[in-house]
Amino acid sequence: MANKRIGPAKPPLHVRNAKIEEVMTGATVYNVPFPKDLGTLKDMSPIIIRHPSSVEYLHSYGQDSPFFAGIANGKLLGTRCGRCRYTYATPRLHCASCGGETDWTELPREGRVHTFTTCYYGSEEFLKDTPFHLILVEFDGVDTLLLTRLVGVDGPEEIRIGMKVKAKFRRNSQLKPTDVYFVPS
């Protein structure tokens, strides 16, 4: 029986590209080598130092504040233009269609998924939450959408555009837009 020689299969790309995540920890160095001949200085490796930075802001929600007061109290608020009746799911105090001032109005608790994604990576602040599901919700009688998280599904295969979702609220408000989130209804 002829032995057909089979070489080792080339590993797939994601395996070949596998790597250890670089971290920013490392040794602290107080001295660096220095040459006698200044002419060689242009060949030296760059010196890289750590530079931590942290800032505390006082972030005012300004005219959007009633939305946050609303979700802290289990109410989902949008705004409606007094002049042209355009209705915003993500509130704004002034209408982008006609420039008129809007009034606060309660949104329906139930809506539909307009679009969605599942994030497996993210910004540093939200890495701990991954994977998480983002959706834009559409509501009957409302002209614009609301960005929010969908909770209670395991993966994107469980989310459909058009599926019904309903609002839920954190019991302990964080005064963040994530005080409201949606679940399949």
Added chain:
Amino acid sequence: MRPVYMVSGGVSKFAKARPDATFQKMVKEAFDYALGDVPRLKPDMIDGSVGSYFSDHFTRQLMAGIMAADYLGLCPKPNKRIEGGGATGGLCFQSAWESVASGRMDCCVAFGFETMSRVQTWKGNEFIAHASDMNFDYPVGGFYSGYYAMMVNRHIHEFGTTVEQMAMVSVKNHRNACFNPYAQKQKRLTVREVRNSDMVAYPLTLLDICVMSDGAAVCILADEKTANRLTDKPVRITGVGTGTDMMRMADRPHGKVILAPNEKESDYRNVKYPGVHSFRAGRSAGLQAYRMAGIKDPLKEIDFIELHDAYTSSEIQTYEDLALCRYGEGGKFVEQGHPFMPRIDYGLKLKNKGTIPVNPSGGLIACGHPVGATGLMQAVFAFWQIQGSIRKHFGSGELQLKKANRGLIHSHAGTGTYVTVSILEKGW
């Protein structure tokens, strides 16, 4: 307004990290390259400059624009910083155009850079996500790949676009970059490899998304008299357009399509526009530029395009915004082969290969996206393409198109919040 020409350009090698150089030095590399290409240009002929970088967070240096201008020896001439998210470079290019078109300057240098390697990718994604509404969008899970994933999922729902069509964009751009020595990533990929790479935000994989980069680019613009003194092959900027849209994509209207000259209302009976599936700013910028350049049928009248492919999905969406095909047909447009290079082998069966090559350079997906430099990099690659000098600058002529008399460059910010389109044409 008077005619404006591009007379030279330069690009630093885009890399994941350039710890060997500060931003000033990277700009200087691109600037010296551009000067070297027009030896008749003496420093005293330069009237001023505009500089672009996107993020103060990445740079960790305010007034970095003037620091680069000072390193180039351009003080005490006029300078200002231009910023507009991902479209920063395109806006900078147009600002230099305005400086010359208005008569304020006869010769203006546009330079741009970004230093994105100073933080880890996750922190970088956080910085970028700060370019979304800090009251309502960022705190929900601010991540641009997530935003674009939501946009393309709606595009898929509306029009039947497929993830394989998106992957074909990645195959094309990575492959083109194999012949571009400035590119950060040069890869021969298959559709399956693109789909099997890590899922970042469903349905976008790691290979559907551009990478962060350190780099700089420079364009030198001049009026007709100066341009003709400097070069035998000036490239004329015949059209500019800038479009905008609301920062929060949740706020975008669901109305009627803004029609291109080659479209009619009956083409779009069931399309609610732009919704979150299309970029109204891109359409608006494109139509302004077409009007100024006298373009009626872009697919026939433009020879090639360098567009802002931060995502494979946004390249497909942009075919439609630029009216290369109808809204909804972008997926089929790439599947049929139209935006591929005519003579490069991609390992794909393509019916109509090379109708209008898109991102011959490799685009952002393969070249990298050092934000403030990107829009200017596109201008430099388009300029070389039109001059017929790709072989000289790339060291090989694989990416040189036979017919490259008129090109389009497209720079894009936010979720389609600022978009610039400029038309460049053979000017000799």
